Amino acid sequence: MEADVIDKIIEKHPKEPSSIIQVLLDVQSELYYLPEDVLKYVSAELKVPISRTYNLATFYKAFSLKPKGKHPISVCTGTACYVEGADKLMEQFERELGIKDGETTADKKFSLESVRCLGCCGLAPVVTVGKNLHGKLPSSKVGKILKQYK
Numbered sequence: 328m329e330a331d332v333i334d335k336i337i338e339k340h341p342k343e344p345s346s347i348i349q350v351l352l353d354v355q356s357e358l359y360y361l362p363e364d365v366l367k368y369v370s371a372e373l374k375v376p377i378s379r380t381y382n383l384a385t386f387y388k389a390f391s392l393k394p395k396g397k398h399p400i401s402v403c404t405g406t407a408c409y410v411e412g413a414d415k416l417m418e419q420f421e422r423e424l425g426i427k428d429g430e431t432t433a434d435k436k437f438s439l440e441s442v443r444c445l446g447c448c449g450l451a452p453v454v455t456v457g458k459n460l461h462g463k464l465p466s467s468k469v470g471k472i473l474k475q476y477k
Protein backbone atom coordinates (compact mmCIF):
# COMPACT_ATOMS: atom_id res chain seq x y z
CA MET A 328 0.00 0.00 0.00
CA GLU A 329 1.23 3.51 -0.80
CA ALA A 330 0.69 4.75 2.77
CA ASP A 331 2.09 8.26 2.23
CA VAL A 332 -0.32 8.83 -0.69
CA ILE A 333 -3.24 7.69 1.46
CA ASP A 334 -2.07 9.74 4.46
CA LYS A 335 -1.94 12.86 2.29
CA ILE A 336 -5.51 12.23 1.14
CA ILE A 337 -6.73 11.70 4.70
CA GLU A 338 -5.00 14.90 5.86
CA LYS A 339 -7.02 16.93 3.34
CA HIS A 340 -10.24 16.13 5.19
CA PRO A 341 -11.46 16.40 8.79
CA LYS A 342 -10.27 13.24 10.51
CA GLU A 343 -13.73 11.96 11.39
CA PRO A 344 -16.11 9.21 10.22
CA SER A 345 -18.19 11.60 8.08
CA SER A 346 -15.19 12.13 5.76
CA ILE A 347 -15.19 8.51 4.61
CA ILE A 348 -16.94 8.96 1.22
CA GLN A 349 -14.80 11.95 0.25
CA VAL A 350 -11.63 10.08 1.22
CA LEU A 351 -12.71 7.00 -0.77
CA LEU A 352 -13.49 9.20 -3.80
CA ASP A 353 -10.03 10.76 -3.60
CA VAL A 354 -8.36 7.34 -3.28
CA GLN A 355 -10.38 6.10 -6.27
CA SER A 356 -9.26 9.01 -8.43
CA GLU A 357 -5.64 8.59 -7.33
CA LEU A 358 -5.28 4.79 -7.63
CA TYR A 359 -8.26 4.16 -9.97
CA TYR A 360 -9.56 1.55 -7.49
CA LEU A 361 -9.89 0.81 -3.79
CA PRO A 362 -7.43 -1.90 -2.71
CA GLU A 363 -8.50 -4.00 0.26
CA ASP A 364 -5.61 -2.95 2.50
CA VAL A 365 -6.43 0.69 1.82
CA LEU A 366 -10.07 0.16 2.83
CA LYS A 367 -8.89 -1.32 6.13
CA TYR A 368 -6.38 1.48 6.72
CA VAL A 369 -8.84 4.27 5.96
CA SER A 370 -11.47 2.63 8.17
CA ALA A 371 -9.08 2.47 11.10
CA GLU A 372 -7.86 6.05 10.61
CA LEU A 373 -11.35 7.55 10.40
CA LYS A 374 -12.80 5.17 12.99
CA VAL A 375 -15.42 3.78 10.63
CA PRO A 376 -16.41 0.10 11.00
CA ILE A 377 -14.84 -1.88 8.14
CA SER A 378 -18.25 -3.37 7.29
CA ARG A 379 -19.61 0.12 6.59
CA THR A 380 -16.60 1.02 4.43
CA TYR A 381 -17.07 -2.17 2.40
CA ASN A 382 -20.77 -1.43 2.01
CA LEU A 383 -20.00 2.04 0.64
CA ALA A 384 -17.26 0.74 -1.63
CA THR A 385 -19.55 -1.87 -3.17
CA PHE A 386 -22.74 0.23 -3.27
CA TYR A 387 -21.57 3.27 -5.23
CA LYS A 388 -20.81 2.87 -8.91
CA ALA A 389 -18.06 5.48 -8.66
CA PHE A 390 -15.98 2.96 -6.70
CA SER A 391 -14.21 -0.11 -7.93
CA LEU A 392 -12.63 -2.87 -5.87
CA LYS A 393 -10.79 -4.14 -8.94
CA PRO A 394 -7.95 -2.21 -10.59
CA LYS A 395 -9.21 0.09 -13.33
CA GLY A 396 -7.43 2.15 -15.92
CA LYS A 397 -7.05 5.91 -15.88
CA HIS A 398 -9.71 5.90 -18.60
CA PRO A 399 -12.29 3.21 -17.77
CA ILE A 400 -14.20 2.16 -20.89
CA SER A 401 -17.72 0.77 -20.58
CA VAL A 402 -19.28 -0.81 -23.64
CA CYS A 403 -23.06 -1.13 -23.33
CA THR A 404 -24.21 -4.60 -24.28
CA GLY A 405 -27.88 -4.02 -23.46
CA THR A 406 -30.47 -5.12 -26.03
CA ALA A 407 -30.68 -1.88 -28.04
CA CYS A 408 -26.91 -1.56 -28.24
CA TYR A 409 -26.49 -5.25 -29.03
CA VAL A 410 -28.86 -4.92 -31.98
CA GLU A 411 -26.75 -1.99 -33.23
CA GLY A 412 -23.49 -3.97 -33.10
CA ALA A 413 -22.19 -3.68 -29.53
CA ASP A 414 -20.46 -7.06 -29.87
CA LYS A 415 -18.39 -5.82 -32.83
CA LEU A 416 -17.61 -2.65 -30.91
CA MET A 417 -16.37 -4.67 -27.93
CA GLU A 418 -14.24 -6.87 -30.23
CA GLN A 419 -12.68 -3.79 -31.77
CA PHE A 420 -11.81 -2.31 -28.37
CA GLU A 421 -10.32 -5.66 -27.34
CA ARG A 422 -8.21 -5.76 -30.50
CA GLU A 423 -7.02 -2.15 -30.29
CA LEU A 424 -6.17 -2.37 -26.58
CA GLY A 425 -4.89 -5.94 -26.54
CA ILE A 426 -7.04 -6.82 -23.53
CA LYS A 427 -10.30 -8.68 -22.91
CA ASP A 428 -13.55 -7.56 -21.33
CA GLY A 429 -12.87 -7.01 -17.60
CA GLU A 430 -9.13 -6.37 -18.00
CA THR A 431 -6.81 -3.35 -17.67
CA THR A 432 -3.92 -2.46 -20.00
CA ALA A 433 -0.42 -3.02 -18.60
CA ASP A 434 0.26 0.75 -18.54
CA LYS A 435 -2.99 1.19 -16.50
CA LYS A 436 -4.28 3.73 -19.02
CA PHE A 437 -7.42 1.85 -20.06
CA SER A 438 -9.73 -0.74 -18.59
CA LEU A 439 -12.57 -2.36 -20.48
CA GLU A 440 -15.88 -3.71 -19.26
CA SER A 441 -19.31 -4.52 -20.65
CA VAL A 442 -22.28 -3.00 -18.88
CA ARG A 443 -26.05 -3.36 -19.11
CA CYS A 444 -28.06 -0.46 -20.54
CA LEU A 445 -26.61 2.97 -19.84
CA GLY A 446 -30.09 4.45 -20.14
CA CYS A 447 -29.66 6.23 -23.48
CA CYS A 448 -30.75 3.50 -25.91
CA GLY A 449 -31.65 6.10 -28.57
CA LEU A 450 -27.90 6.64 -29.02
CA ALA A 451 -27.09 2.92 -29.44
CA PRO A 452 -24.48 1.62 -29.61
CA VAL A 453 -23.14 3.53 -26.62
CA VAL A 454 -19.72 3.58 -25.00
CA THR A 455 -18.47 5.67 -22.08
CA VAL A 456 -14.83 6.55 -21.58
CA GLY A 457 -14.53 7.98 -18.08
CA LYS A 458 -17.29 10.57 -17.86
CA ASN A 459 -17.58 11.02 -21.63
CA LEU A 460 -20.35 9.36 -23.58
CA HIS A 461 -19.91 8.31 -27.20
CA GLY A 462 -23.17 7.42 -28.93
CA LYS A 463 -23.94 5.86 -32.34
CA LEU A 464 -20.35 4.72 -32.38
CA PRO A 465 -19.30 2.56 -35.34
CA SER A 466 -16.49 0.08 -34.62
CA SER A 467 -14.44 1.80 -37.35
CA LYS A 468 -14.13 4.85 -35.06
CA VAL A 469 -12.71 3.00 -32.04
CA GLY A 470 -9.07 3.81 -32.93
CA LYS A 471 -9.90 7.50 -33.32
CA ILE A 472 -11.69 7.60 -29.96
CA LEU A 473 -8.77 5.93 -28.17
CA LYS A 474 -6.31 8.40 -29.70
CA GLN A 475 -8.12 11.24 -27.92
CA TYR A 476 -7.16 9.71 -24.58
CA LYS A 477 -3.57 8.70 -25.30
Ligand code: FES
Nearest residue numbers: 403405408445448
Ligand atom coordinates in the same frame (compact mmCIF):
# COMPACT_ATOMS: atom_id res chain seq x y z
S1 FES B 1 -29.11 -0.78 -24.30
FE1 FES B 1 -27.37 0.47 -24.49
S2 FES B 1 -28.01 2.33 -23.66
FE2 FES B 1 -29.72 1.05 -23.39
